[in-house]
Amino acid sequence: MGIVSELNLREDVAKLTERIMNIESVSGNEKALADQVYETLRGLSHLEVHRDGDSIVARTNLGRAQRVVLAGHLDTVPLPHVAGARGTVPATVTDGVLYGRGATDMKGGVAVQLALAAELTGPRFDVTYIFYDHEEVAAEKSGLGRLARNSPQLLQADFAILLEPTNGTVEGGCNGTSRFLVRTTGTAAHSARAWMGENAIHKAAPILVRLASYEPATVDVEGLAYRESMNAVRISGGVAGNVIPDYCEVEVNYRFAPDKNLSDAEAAVRSLFEGFDVERTDGAEGARPGLDQPIAASLVQILGQEPKPKYGWTDVSRFSALGISAVNFGPGDALLAHTDDEHVSQQAIRDCLNTLRLWLTEAN
Amino acid sequence: MGIVSELNLREDVAKLTERIMNIESVSGNEKALADQVYETLRGLSHLEVHRDGDSIVARTNLGRAQRVVLAGHLDTVPLPHVAGARGTVPATVTDGVLYGRGATDMKGGVAVQLALAAELTGPRFDVTYIFYDHEEVAAEKSGLGRLARNSPQLLQADFAILLEPTNGTVEGGCNGTSRFLVRTTGTAAHSARAWMGENAIHKAAPILVRLASYEPATVDVEGLAYRESMNAVRISGGVAGNVIPDYCEVEVNYRFAPDKNLSDAEAAVRSLFEGFDVERTDGAEGARPGLDQPIAASLVQILGQEPKPKYGWTDVSRFSALGISAVNFGPGDALLAHTDDEHVSQQAIRDCLNTLRLWLTEAN
Numbered sequence: 001m002g003i004v005s006e007l008n009l010r011e012d013v014a015k016l017t018e019r020i021m022n023i024e025s026v027s028g029n030e031k032a033l034a035d036q037v038y039e040t041l042r043g044l045s046h047l048e049v050h051r052d053g054d055s056i057v058a059r060t061n062l063g064r065a066q067r068v069v070l071a072g073h074l075d076t077v078p079l080p081h082v083a084g085a086r087g088t089v090p091a092t093v094t095d096g097v098l099y100g101r102g103a104t105d106m107k108g109g110v111a112v113q114l115a116l117a118a119e120l121t122g123p124r125f126d127v128t129y130i131f132y133d134h135e136e137v138a139a140e141k142s143g144l145g146r147l148a149r150n151s152p153q154l155l156q157a158d159f160a161i162l163l164e165p166t167n168g169t170v171e172g173g174c175n176g177t178s179r180f181l182v183r184t185t186g187t188a189a190h191s192a193r194a195w196m197g198e199n200a201i202h203k204a205a206p207i208l209v210r211l212a213s214y215e216p217a218t219v220d221v222e223g224l225a226y227r228e229s230m231n232a233v234r235i236s237g238g239v240a241g242n243v244i245p246d247y248c249e250v251e252v253n254y255r256f257a258p259d260k261n262l263s264d265a266e267a268a269v270r271s272l273f274e275g276f277d278v279e280r281t282d283g284a285e286g287a288r289p290g291l292d293q294p295i296a297a298s299l300v301q302i303l304g305q306e307p308k309p310k311y312g313w314t315d316v317s318r319f320s321a322l323g324i325s326a327v328n329f330g331p332g333d334a335l336l337a338h339t340d341d342e343h344v345s346q347q348a349i350r351d352c353l354n355t356l357r358l359w360l361t362e363a364n
Numbered sequence: 365m366g367i368v369s370e371l372n373l374r375e376d377v378a379k380l381t382e383r384i385m386n387i388e389s390v391s392g393n394e395k396a397l398a399d400q401v402y403e404t405l406r407g408l409s410h411l412e413v414h415r416d417g418d419s420i421v422a423r424t425n426l427g428r429a430q431r432v433v434l435a436g437h438l439d440t441v442p443l444p445h446v447a448g449a450r451g452t453v454p455a456t457v458t459d460g461v462l463y464g465r466g467a468t469d470m471k472g473g474v475a476v477q478l479a480l481a482a483e484l485t486g487p488r489f490d491v492t493y494i495f496y497d498h499e500e501v502a503a504e505k506s507g508l509g510r511l512a513r514n515s516p517q518l519l520q521a522d523f524a525i526l527l528e529p530t531n532g533t534v535e536g537g538c539n540g541t542s543r544f545l546v547r548t549t550g551t552a553a554h555s556a557r558a559w560m561g562e563n564a565i566h567k568a569a570p571i572l573v574r575l576a577s578y579e580p581a582t583v584d585v586e587g588l589a590y591r592e593s594m595n596a597v598r599i600s601g602g603v604a605g606n607v608i609p610d611y612c613e614v615e616v617n618y619r620f621a622p623d624k625n626l627s628d629a630e631a632a633v634r635s636l637f638e639g640f641d642v643e644r645t646d647g648a649e650g651a652r653p654g655l656d657q658p659i660a661a662s663l664v665q666i667l668g669q670e671p672k673p674k675y676g677w678t679d680v681s682r683f684s685a686l687g688i689s690a691v692n693f694g695p696g697d698a699l700l701a702h703t704d705d706e707h708v709s710q711q712a713i714r715d716c717l718n719t720l721r722l723w724l725t726e727a728n
Contacts, residue, residue, distance in 0.1 A: 177606075190676065193676070194580075194593035194595050204572060208572055212566040216558075229555065231565075232601075233555055233605050233608070234605070235599055235600065235602060236600050236601075238615065241543055241597050243597060245596065245597060251602065
């Protein structure tokens with residue numbers, strides 16, 4: 001028995017957002033929503049539709065000179081723990097504001113993708129609509145990463161837009177992120193005879209002093225100011241209330257501007273913590289904004305707003321790694337993402353749709 | 365059916381130690397050994413024997429001018445995890461050295477108590493022999509504490525000796541111990557926008573700096589030098605690799621000389637961490653050595669060795685709190701206590717017995 005599509009891609013895009021918010025799709029549980037998206041898009045004759053697990057790629061093939069990607073993830077972070085919180089399913093609407101899990105991150109963006117996919121039978125660029133799973137969990141699970149491995153040809157394009165929430169402005173590129181363990185060791189002893197040991201927590205004092213006095217840089221990249229940060233995100237040491245600790249570990253997160261690669265970032269951290277044992281445990285490079293390209297500039301021009309740098313690491317980096325310039329542009333406030341008060345104004349979703357429709361259909 | 369005593373208190377005290385080491389008595393499991401001790405002592409007509417749970421008190425009632433306590437705990441820390449390690453039951457003997465759990469802490473001392481209890485029908489002081497449970501676990505479980513609450517009259521004495529391991533010298537009094545949580549708070553934020561938060565781990569830098577540069581005092585009390593210590597024993601902070609931590613907590617253990625009470629200790633710690641949130645979570649006062657009393661001096665004289673300060677907190681403090689001067693004096697090296705290599709020389713046990721026999725029987 002086939003899946004019956006319940007989505008009407010031609011209705012008000014804010015209403016469409018609400019409908020897909022009501023199909024719960026916490027990471028790992030995207031199938032029901034992916035089924036709906038797949039069945040609905042398969043019914044559109046101007047699109048070629050592919051599916052890989054719970055990721056769906058729909059493409060026009062109009063022979064245009066350029067191709068753009070519109071991409072968004074289907075999954076959300078878990079529902080709020082508080083029963084009855086506004087973030088739970090079903091979504092609610094109050095005074096033109098849509099509340100619930102996925103409101104900002106990013107079912108509004110996904111609804112805009114779906115509306116454009118249905119409506120634009122003859123856009124001025126060929127368009128690839130990508131809907132993917134597992135964005136909110138460990139990077140190796142990402143549906144976009146899986147697509148890039150399994151079917152890289154499906155991702156090929158001249159420019160990509162991720163419909164992550166940017167409050168309706170274009171946010172270019174993103175900072176890279178890296179994590180390190182900075183460690184001290186000592187000698188355990190009973191704390192009643194502390195002088196027979198060496199306290200590894202005390203030896204960590206300079207690590208915190210250097211972090212506390214570190215002044216993170218703001219780096220200009222292609223006219224956008226990327227603000228960096230260097231932070232202890234975790235510290236642990238000690239085994240018992242009467243033992244001199246022989247080990248202390250500080251986890252440091254360095255968010256670095258896209259003028260640096262991962263090696264540059266690691267060198268900076270090793271220099272800061274010179275004299276300490278430093279191990280890099282994680283890292284993802286950022287992405288340059290790519291706003292110097294005409295195709296990106298035309299989007300910025302239609303929007304009529306100054307583009308901003310993106311601070312958080314997003315999947316624009318995956319496109320960047322494939323040689324495709326990418327920006328973030330979507331409805332909603334990124335600061336509300338993952339909160340129990342996640343919400344988006346219905347008008348913001350409609351405005352995003354209107355801007356992209358204009359950009360994709362305006363005569364060259 | 366009654367318990368049949370298998371202990372022969374008249375045999376070589378080192379052999380007696382080995383026998384009671386082979387009656388496993390990890391804290392909470394003292395009953396089998398307590399039964400043996402109780403049944404054996406009940407058979408001695410010169411002793412009045414009481415039992416409270418797995419604690420046993422046996423007293424002479426000779427109408428002497430002074431009464432001394434000889435006290436020791438029946439329990440041990442858990443057996444080593446390594447199967448076949450020398451600390452497991454049964455005990456082993458190699459070249460006159462007895463290996464196994466309890467060898468130093470403190471079945472040698474308990475054997476000396478038992479041997480004296482059987483042998484000395486007419487000591488020069490009345491003697492109270494106390495064998496108690498639950499010394500190696502949380503203080504509120506202590507059998508000695510329970511006796512002090514239930515039957516304080518049984519503990520009354522002019523002087524007390526704890527047969528904890530002191531390598532055969534007299535160790536007077538003990539340091540007090542206290543624990544504190546020193547806390548910082550900040551503001552959580554996504555680490556990609558660290559400037560919207562305030563890092564509680566960074567704010568803990570001065571706590572570690574003050575600890576690292578703290579110079580602990582050595583305090584003379586009644587001629588003994590008590591070495592203090594001030595240490596971070598645990599640190600924790602941070603919730604995730606991408607969140608600016610809003611909380612950091614350092615657990616500090618201050619071991620203080622017996623010239624100070626708990627209020628003095630707390631004041632010192634609050635002064636050191638001025639400007640930080642400090643909470644005292646634990647505390648036990650130390651004990652002055654009490655070596656200025658003639659009854660204690662006579663023991664030191666017979667031994668012919670300089671007494672030393674005791675650093676670790678021991679149950680001498682419980683006697684001190686009852687107004688009874690107390691010292692530690694027993695066979696074995698305290699540094700081996702709780703290790704997988706716990707051992708004691710057989711001769712050290714015999715020497716301890718000989719010293720106490722001489723002290724308890726010598727004409728005034």
